[in-house]
Amino acid sequence: MSEPPSERLDELIVRMDERGALAQIRERLDAGDDPAVLVEECRTGMERVGRLYEQGTYFISALIMAGEIIREATELLIPRLAAARQETGGGKMVIATVRGDIHDIGKNIVIALLDADGFTLVDLGVNVAPEQIAETVERERPDVLGLSCLLTSGYEALRETIELVRAQSVAWQPHLPIVLGGAAVDEMVKERLGADAWCADAARGLGVVRALLA
Numbered sequence: 001m002s003e004p005p006s007e008r009l010d011e012l013i014v015r016m017d018e019r020g021a022l023a024q025i026r027e028r029l030d031a032g033d034d035p036a037v038l039v040e041e042c043r044t045g046m047e048r049v050g051r052l053y054e055q056g057t058y059f060i061s062a063l064i065m066a067g068e069i070i071r072e073a074t075e076l077l078i079p080r081l082a083a084a085r086q087e088t089g090g091g092k093m094v095i096a097t098v099r100g101d102i103h104d105i106g107k108n109i110v111i112a113l114l115d116a117d118g119f120t121l122v123d124l125g126v127n128v129a130p131e132q133i134a135e136t137v138e139r140e141r142p143d144v145l146g147l148s149c150l151l152t153s154g155y156e157a158l159r160e161t162i163e164l165v166r167a168q169s170v171a172w173q174p175h176l177p178i179v180l181g182g183a184a185v186d187e188m189v190k191e192r193l194g195a196d197a198w199c200a201d202a203a204r205g206l207g208v209v210r211a212l213l214a
């Protein structure tokens with residue numbers, strides 16, 4: 001473990017100190033810090049940026065800059081996350097960010113973790129229509145479907161996707177497990193839309209997916 005840093009990582013992200021944030025991540029990785037902890041600290045920073053945007057203190061340019069910092073951070077973190085994991089699982093997941101939503105940073109972290117865990121991933125990318133997701137599920141016949149949604153305006157797309165997939169997949173799988181992730185989902189959304197699980201961070205997501213397939 002490294003010495004406690006002079007400035008918190010989430011604070012550097014909130015201040016848009018790209019160089020400082022990336023330098024701290026490199027140093028702490030070299031000192032043996034857990035990459036999953038660093039991902040969580042980045043997520044906290046992004047959440048704070050999101051809140052400042054919501055309050056009108058930050059503008060869209062801040063979301064873009066913070067997005068760029070976290071994209072670079074995940075480039076450093078993903079290989080380390082993958083290397084730190086023992087392959088335990090397996091199974092196949094189709095994953096997508098739903099229609100109308102282009103956020104993909106969190107989804108890509110989930111993919112890296114599941115891939116390192118031995119999963120086969122079929123990544124449809126972002127802004128994916130319910131029909132395309134349902135067609136892919138039909139073709140690939142995964143063990144689990146993962147849907148990412150960061151916008152509250154994405155609920156309708158989530159609902160349509162879940163209904164369509166459930167209606168089609170019943171022919172070969174009585175109940176295909178569906179797991180939701182991203183800032184717009186919670187227990188209530190999961191219950192209302194009839195998904196099987198949800199999670200707010202990738203590390204827990206891995207446990208949730210394993211539990212669904214157990």
Ligand code: B12
Nearest residue numbers: 050101102103104105106146148151152181182201202205
């Ligand atoms: C970065 C960012 C952007 C970037 C995205 C870059 C990219 N390539 O993804 C850009 C600048 C493009 C952007 C655009 C917009 N954004 Co934005 N954005 C964010 C921000 C600040 C961070 C998101 C992020 O990457 N977090 C870091 C990752 C690591 O965390 P995560 O996404 O939560 O993912 C973790 C878990 O949720 C989970 N997970 C995620 N997906 C999945 C899937 C599965 C299957 C599983 C198991 C787990 C899982 O694991 C991940 C890792 O731990 C959020 C704030 C927030 N609180 O999330 C706003 C936020 C999501 N954005 C918001 C908005 C409003 C927008 C815009 C509409 C702004 C505008 N006026 O144009 C556009 C939307 C464009 C569109 N059509 O999608 C709002 C949404 C509000 C709402 N209620 O709907 C938020 C919440 C900000 C806010 N508080 O207002 N944004």
